[in-house]
Amino acid sequence: MRLSNGEVLLHWPLDIHVLTQGWYYNDGSLHQAVDLRTQIDNMYIRPVYAAEDGTVDQTQDWDGHTRTGMQSYGNMVRIRHADYKSKTLQTRYAHLSSYCVKYGQRVKEGEIIGYSGVTGNVFGAHLHFEVILGGKRTNPLVWLDSNFTTASGQVFTYRAGEHAVQQPEQAASGAQTAQNGTGKLQVITVGPVSQGDADAVFAVCQSRGLTDAGLYKSEWV
């Protein structure tokens, strides 16, 4: 969506916001996209949503075997959004099991455009998501809100010169006031619980990186 200051805040393309690969692959090489986890238990087919209003400006059907070039995207959809600062803004969704839009179709932000899958050059199920500004791929995370976690537990940091969505003052404080009235992080204290339950909660928070990020603290562990 467009914020009142003209900035773009994109809608997450999946309900699950767990990064399995970031702008750089875990080995340090350049990915120029993010990969989002789709697999939980045996299910990896999940609805994929348009990140913003726009027009489908490219679709691709995977031939079922080629894993190089454009075919490495597998079944793929690209959407062109309204320009950002006079530059073309597009988002790409790859490795889909299927898509349910066609070239030239207008879509709304949050509308289902297809379903995640394992087509193209993939080693495991995930959604490959790109944000393309002026024909160049830019870090998707700087167009999305910070409601995500990383599978590897690495904390995302901006790199020098990266675009970051600046939320207008009014919208930011309005959202915070709606949540807790103070504009500060809310502290929730839970207790008393058994040591076993406390250990189990701590283990979950640790596995999600919440303890590293300082978002979860325990008095006991």
Ligand SMILES: [Zn+2]
């Ligand atoms: Zn990828």
